[in-house]
Amino acid sequence: MTIKNYIQxxxxxxxxxxxxxxxxxxxxxxxxxxxxxxxxxHATFKRACGQTPAISQFTNCQADYCTRGEGQSxxxxxxxx
Numbered sequence: 001m002t003i004k005n006y007i008q009x010x011x012x013x014x015x016x017x018x019x020x021x022x023x024x025x026x027x028x029x030x031x032x033x034x035x036x037x038x039x040x041x042h043a044t045f046k047r048a049c050g051q052t053p054a055i056s057q058f059t060n061c062q063a064d065y066c067t068r069g070e071g072q073s074x075x076x077x078x079x080x081x
Contacts, residue, residue, distance in 0.1 A: 011035060012048045019057040026053055 001009070015033040018024060027038060030053075035041035045053045 007034075008044060008048070012045060015041070015045060015053065016049070016056065019053060026057070029053070029057075 011034045015029055015035075018029045018032060022029070024032075026041075030038055030041035033041070035044070042053060045056070049056060051059075
């Protein structure tokens with residue numbers, strides 16, 4: 001895993017925890033997770049989890065249950081299949 005992938009994984013994990021445990025605005029969660037751009041947050045989260053942050057918050061998705069579209073857990077996010 002590269003440094004970039006590790007940082008993205010950490011940010012997505014932080015966002016997942018916040019989405020599951022708070023009712024903060026999406027922009028506040030994005031900033032708290034280290035994303036400066038809502039577009040980048042949305043795209044990165046959807047690529048990693050297979051769903052948008054809003055859907056994740058609505059369904060109260062836990063970090064261990066979010067998977068990528070290919071069925072990989074977020075623990076392997078960024079690694080070659």
